[in-house]
Amino acid sequence: MTSDHAAMAGDHAAEIDRHVRVYITVFVALMALTIITVAVSYLHLPVPIAVTVALLVATVKGSLVACYFMHLISEKKLIYAVLVLTAVFFAALLALPAVTHSSGYWIHE
Amino acid sequence: MEIPYTVEVRRDTGLTNGKIAIWLFLASEVMLFGALFASYILIRSGAPSWPRGDTILNVPLATFNTIVLISSSVTMVMAWASLMRARFGTYRIYMGATILLGFVFLVVKYFEYSHKFHDGLYPGTSNFLAIYFTLTGLHMLHVFGGMVVNAYLWGPGAKLWKTNPVWLTNRVENSGLFWHFVDLVWIFLFPTLYLL
Numbered sequence: 001m002t003s004d005h006a007a008m009a010g011d012h013a014a015e016i017d018r019h020v021r022v023y024i025t026v027f028v029a030l031m032a033l034t035i036i037t038v039a040v041s042y043l044h045l046p047v048p049i050a051v052t053v054a055l056l057v058a059t060v061k062g063s064l065v066a067c068y069f070m071h072l073i074s075e076k077k078l079i080y081a082v083l084v085l086t087a088v089f090f091a092a093l094l095a096l097p098a099v100t101h102s103s104g105y106w107i108h109e
Numbered sequence: 110m111e112i113p114y115t116v117e118v119r120r121d122t123g124l125t126n127g128k129i130a131i132w133l134f135l136a137s138e139v140m141l142f143g144a145l146f147a148s149y150i151l152i153r154s155g156a157p158s159w160p161r162g163d164t165i166l167n168v169p170l171a172t173f174n175t176i177v178l179i180s181s182s183v184t185m186v187m188a189w190a191s192l193m194r195a196r197f198g199t200y201r202i203y204m205g206a207t208i209l210l211g212f213v214f215l216v217v218k219y220f221e222y223s224h225k226f227h228d229g230l231y232p233g234t235s236n237f238l239a240i241y242f243t244l245t246g247l248h249m250l251h252v253f254g255g256m257v258v259n260a261y262l263w264g265p266g267a268k269l270w271k272t273n274p275v276w277l278t279n280r281v282e283n284s285g286l287f288w289h290f291v292d293l294v295w296i297f298l299f300p301t302l303y304l305l
């Protein structure tokens with residue numbers, strides 16, 4: 001083991017152990033939420049409710065992946081700035097279909 | 110010439126250049142998939158009727174693939190954690206498992222696609238199938254791309270461990286960020302296409 005290896009291991013071992021426990025908890029939560037997503041779909045809820053529930057669960061799952069696996073829970077400011085800008089444009093992109101409908105640009109045959 | 114800020118962080122950003130680069134790339138990926146999701150919403154909300162995904166697609170297979178991809182995200186992050194703890198052998202095992210799980214995902218997808226083609230269901234058959242094949246096809250390309258990078262970091266790229274372990278660890282972290290993003294996209298694709 002080189003001095004670099006030893007330094008990495010020594011500095012972070014306890015912290016990484018804590019991280020690993022969190023990863024396993026998140027994994028269990030993701031599995032449970034996957035089962036919930038599929039189970040809810042068998043209830044054949046009305047479409048608006050089904051969409052809301054499915055997207056809500058997917059958002060929770062996505063947040064868990066982003067916050068813990070991608071370490072966004074403790075990231076540097078610059079990355080948050082990049083992501084806020086991305087989120088704004090992403091929201092604008094998803095709002096386009098709604099705008100298209102409400103402003104009469106949609107052509108009904 | 111030495112590449113700057115691969116190991117040491119820039120004082121102004123507090124980050125390595127590679128990490129900023131991968132996040133900027135992921136930002137562009139969000140817009141790419143966002144455009145396709147917006148198209149999906151537009152096509153679906155404008156259609157007089159829309160089929161429920163489970164009447165056409167195989168939900169048990171997709172559920173299995175969801176579990177596979179989530180598991181691969183865990184093995185990926187464990188691969189990075191192994192390097193952080195200077196356990197190179199364990200890293201190899203976790204990274205190998207990640208690549209293998211990616212391969213399982215693609216094999217299952219191959220069977221799904223083959224079954225559709227066998228039944229005469231192609232992208233041109235309906236708007237639903239057009240958006241299904243476009244979104245899942247693009248996602249599959251991302252899985253494949255991630256696997257290629259991970260295979261490099263498992264095999265020839267892993268030699269870096271002997272000369273610059275921190276650099277390899279950072280590379281694995283960046284590759285992991287991409288892999289988790291691919292998982293995240295699937296988390297939204299699965300209910301959107303298969304269950305609603």
